[in-house]
Every structure is written in structure tokens, then in C-alpha cells.
Amino acid sequence: MTRFSLAALVLLLSLLFAGAAFAVKPDEVLPDPALEARARALSEGLRCMVCQNQSIDESDADLARDLRILVRQRLVAGDSDQQVMDYIVSRYGEFVLLKPRFSLRNALLWGTPILLLLAGGFFIVLTARSRRSTATAALSPEEQAALDKMLAD
């Protein structure tokens, strides 16, 4: 059995990105710089399906190259960015998107940061409030009576 021996972070990274030095090849680059820039931006959001957590812009796997060329073909054909993405998702599934869609299924994923921030902030405010009220409302009626008595004397 071949087993990857993973030393540290970089080791696993190295496996993921091994040979990633050449992703976009010169022959893929579109002549129109604006179109090419759009293609690059889209590529960065698309996952190379056979790699791990690597975009097709970074990968030199054959499948990534096919996808890059496909993205460029769609762009040249006049698709909008959204149309290109929809087309690719329809062929490869949502797994291909490095940025998950805002859907009910991903609600927990997208919602956690903001919910946690709000809940944390709320908790802090509440704690501070209750602390302050206990700190200031310190005198009980008996103490108040004793104080009044002392002041009256």
C-alpha cells in the first residue's frame, strides 16, 4: 500500500500542489486582455475536481486545463460571468464552486460568523449591564434605613 507520509503542513500542501508551477499556459491566454482577466477571475473561483482545495487557475492537472479552456470558450462565445458559472455548475455540480452558494443548505456555513458576532456582542452587553446594575443597586432597604438613620443623627 502506498501511503503518503505527511510531515507537516507543507508536506500535505506539497502533495496538493505538487507540480503546480504551471497552471495557465501561454497558449491558453486569450488575445483580449479584458476577457482574459475575466477568465482568470472566474478560474480562481472554480475548483480543480481532481485536486484538493486548488482552483483551476492554480492547477496544472489536465482536467483543470480542460475547464480553463471551457471557461474561455464560453467567454469568447459571449456568455456573462454568471452564465459561465451556471453552465459549469450544471455540468460538474456545486462541488466545483470554491465559494459555496448562498442557499438554505449552506445557511449554517454563511450564517455562523455573523450570528456568532451578534450573539457574542449581545452576551457581552447583557453581562456588562447586569454587572453594573448589581454594582450600583447595592443597598438593601435595611441598609438604606440604617443610612438614613445615621444621616439623620
Add this chain to the structure above:
Amino acid sequence: MVETGHFALVLAFALALVQALVPLFGARTGNSRMMAVGGPVAVIGFALTVLSFATLATAYASSDFSVANVWENSHSLQPLIYKITGTWGNHEGSMLLWVLILTFFGALVAVFGGNLPATLRANVLAVQGAIGATFFLFILTTSNPFIRMNPAPIEGRDLNPILQDLGLAIHPPLLYLGYVGFSICFSFSVAALIEGRIDASWARWVRPWALVAWMFLTGGIAMGSYWAYYELGWGGFWFWDPVENASFMPWLAGTALLHSAIVMEKRSALKIWTLLLAILTFSLSLLGTFLVRSGVLTSVHAFATDPTRGVFILSMLTLFIGGSLALFALRASRLTAGGLFHPISREGALILNNLFLTTATATVLIGTLYPLALEAITGDKISVGAPFFNLTFGPLMVPLLVVVPFGPLLAWKRGDLLAVAQRLMAAFAAALLAVLVTALFIDGASAFAALGVGLAFWLICGALTDLAVKSGFGTVAPDVMLSRLVGLPRSVFGTALAHFGLGLTTLGIVGTLCFGTEKILSIRVGETVELSGQTLRFEGLYPSQGPNYSEDRGRFALLGADGSSTSEITSAKRLYPVRQMTTTESGIKTIGFSQLYLSLGDQATDGSVVVRLWWKPLVTLIWGGGLVMMAGAAMSLMDRRLRVGAPSRRRKATGAVPAASLP
């Protein structure tokens, strides 16, 4: 003889069990002799682990291929340094390094913990022993590096070429020193929960340990990032990869811990929260180990087909994380909450810091685990990559960075926000100037980029303002100010340095991401290419032979204004024949704080070579900032108040020790 090491490891496991049980029992029954067992056992356990590690390292250094682990990860032709670093360049050896560092820290507590209350010391050592015992058992049962092979192979299978780099000598040890350093904070927290009280010595011990662990983890992450940057050959410095996130989460939580521990130490507030953070930080370290080691990241299915290691680590996680959190739920109410403070105060600012940092930690956590959980539960596969983290983590960091300069300038208990804002006017003006200069004078600068540069300058100048205000700049004579500056507590310098480093890292990230340029082209010998004002001429490909690889070195001349060559950049394609792996050695030229990064591709039949070229403005500041943050932590550690049991007077070095004689 690796059998000696194997035997020592078994002994160390047995001793760890003793260390876990006897002092704990002694502390419960008030038996001082049983409590005292912990110390010597921890020290001897450490010595045995050193012996065990040393025998494995020796087997590596002497290329003893009868040891399966050495055979799998070494080769007789490797340079000696890579033979030695190969010891931890694999799963089994790196786990041994992990436990070596764990026992080292345990021994430190045993040796220097004389001034701790006896029961606290006993309980801390017991928790350390329990962690150690579990890891020893893990190594012995699932990841034993000492298995022999018979007959012994003649030659090894070579270390993964990507790891044959100085980075492997530095990155994993630093990272593990950080990960495992937080185990001490964890053990102190669990010990406090077992006892049901937190006394003054608790805070005085936990903060320096958090600082030490944080310092090493910062260095480990920065080093890992730089290593990936130059070794992987395409110039990225952070990938939001689960493996990176695994180390980043303890760092974020540890940073929060560092800040809340200040409040606890100075104002004895936030005790319960600090304790929880200490538990969470080490839990995230364990989780990181789990994520990287169990193979669950490679694929959920791979994890299911060979689950021994994964299941062991998962049970370990449940035991330690679940156990400590249950203990926390049970006992935390016994701990008394401390001092009162106004929301606008140093405490308030530090709470804000904690809120944002913990939310950021949770964001990274959910982004890393969500796809795994979703696939395990519903079978649906989704990807969570860099765009998700940029969209969530980024917005969480910006407000945090904006308030950083306020924190150290606010007074404890009740601060004056207006007065602090006035003091920060100069820093604000500098930041504004940076925004304007960027927006007006740099071509193609977006509003986002300009604001990013402004934020970085705000942090940098804010850190300087902190020092200036505290040394009385503008209110006292220059010589008085200078003497005050020198006399400031080291921790004040530490804070300023760390925040300054944060500003540098921010500047580096903004510079690289917003102003970097890139070119992909085919080039022939003698042709030139120009990128962001730098001109390169391709001089040709030259074959060359290394000790255990062959390579084609592509030489490029960096041309000056007059067209003459000023220096040379070399990028190579290497072939390691044993593993039949090719690697790209990137060519990097540092110009100021920026770098020209060159990566060589395949050679075409017509003699031209594919080259990818990047101009990375200010990129070195990303890691330079990390080094400055480390220096800040080191400076803070030298603060007298933190040196537990330090003699009241600093011992002055008698006579001048020549610097060269120091190791």
C-alpha cells in the same frame, strides 16, 4: 539500536501513566509524597523520550534501512541535514517529535514549578501526563517508527523531494513548539477546574506560557507560509487550505488568549473566559493534529477505509475536549468573577478583540469542517475555498485592526476615548496621507487597495504613537523622554512591536495582492522580458547534477538601466530519480522589500521555455511582520513581572562576553 528507543518509548508510556494518576490521587487525598512523584517522573519521562527520539534520529543519520520508517523516508545519497530532518518528515517521526516537545514542557513545569502551590503543580503534571500517555499509546499502537524489516533493503525510498529543504528543519519544530506549548495553558486550566479555584500564581504562569507558545506558533506559521511560497513554485503565500487552517485556528484562539490573560493578570477579571479560551486553544491544536493526521481531509472515504489512526485520534479528541469542557461546565460557576470596568476601557477594548478573534476562529473552523460534516451527513459534496474565507474572515479582521491602536492607549477601568483619539491624530493623519498617496500616485490602485495601505499605516503609526505617548513625547524634554522610553516596561515594547509587526504583515499582504503583477510567456535564449520596470534576459538552460537529483537550471540576467546585467536569477526544474518526482526551484530576487519571482516551466520542441514571472511588491513584509511579532512576544517575555521566581535584581554579566563566543 532502535530497539533501545522502542524500549525507552514503552517505559516513557508507563511513566506517563504514573504521572497521570499518582499526583492526581495525591492531590485529592492530600498525600504530599504522592504529589511529589509527578516532578521526577516527568523529568525521567522526558529523558526517555529524548533517548527514543535520538535513536530514531541516529538510525536516520546512519541510513539504517532495516528500520521500515527510515527505509520509507530516506536515501543514502541525501545530504546529512536532510537525513536528520527526515526524522520528522513523516507521520511516525513527527508524532514522536510532538510527544518529545510535550514531555519537554512537562519537565520544565516540574523543574521550575517549585514556587507553585503543591496541589496545583501535582494536578498540572497529572494532566500533562495524561496527554502524554495518550500520545505514547497512539504512537506505540498505530504509528510505531521502530518496526524492523527483515531482510533489510539495500537502499531507501528517499524523502519526499519537496521536503528536502531547510524549511523542514525549521517549520515543524516551531509549529509543534507552538501547538504543544498551549498544552501547558490547557493543563493549568484543567488543574484549576479540578481544584475549583484560580489563584494569583495561575495567571502569572499561564500568560508567559501562552506567550511562548504563541511566539513559536507565529514563527511556525510564518515559516510554513514562506516555505510554501518559494517551494511550491507559484508564489502563493496563503491558500486557506484545511491543513493551514488547522494551524491558524490555534493561532487565532491563542492570540485571543494572550489578550484576555492580560486582563486577568492585571485586573483579575475575565477569569472564567480566559480559562475557557486556554482549553479551546489547545483543543484546536489537538483538532489540527487530528485533521492533518487522520487522513480525513484527503477524503472522508480514505478515512473510512483505514480508520485505526483516525478513530484513535477522534476518541482522544472526545476524551480531552469533551472531558475538559464537561469539567468546565461543572466547575466554572465556582470560580469568582473579578473586577468591574466601564465599557470604554482597556478591558473593554480587549473584550472587543476577543469577540472578533473568537468569531474569526469559529469562521475558519466552520469553513474547514462544514464540507466534511455535510458530506458525512447528507453525502452532498461542496467546496469551501479561498473566496469564502476572503468574504467572511476579511470583514471580521478589518474592524479589529481598526481598533488595535486604541487598545494600549486606553486606561484600565475607565478610559477616555476622546483623549485617546486626540493622541492618535498623528497616526490617523499618516494613514490618511498613505491612502491619498496610494490613490493618486500609484497606477491602477483601487479604493480597496488604498484603504488597505491606509489601514497598515494606521497600525504601524498607532504602535509608534503608543511608545511616543508613554514616553511623554512632546510633553517633556527630549532627554527625559529618551530615558523614559528606555525605562518603559518590556511588555509595553512587546505590545508595540507586535502591533507594529501586524501592520507590516498587513502592508505586505495588501501590497502583494493589490499591486502584484504577473506574466506568462514562452521565451528563447537571448530574449528579454519586462515586468513592472524590471527587465530580464534569458541566458539559457544549463544541466547540473546534485547529490540525489539532476536539474536544468534556467539562468536569467536582471538588466540595469543601461542594459548591462546587474545580477542573475536562477530557476530550476529538478528530477529526483528515486521517487521519479520533479520539483520546480523558483528563482527569487529580493529588491527592497519586494521580490521578483520566477518559475521555470517546460521546454518546447522549438527551444523556447515557458516562464511564469511575478512582481510581488512588499511581499517580504508578510513574513518580516511575523518575525517582528515574534520579537514582540520575546520582548514581552523579558518583562520582569513575567519572570516567575526571577531574582529581584537582574544578574549583570560579569565581564564582557564576546558575542562571537556565544553559540
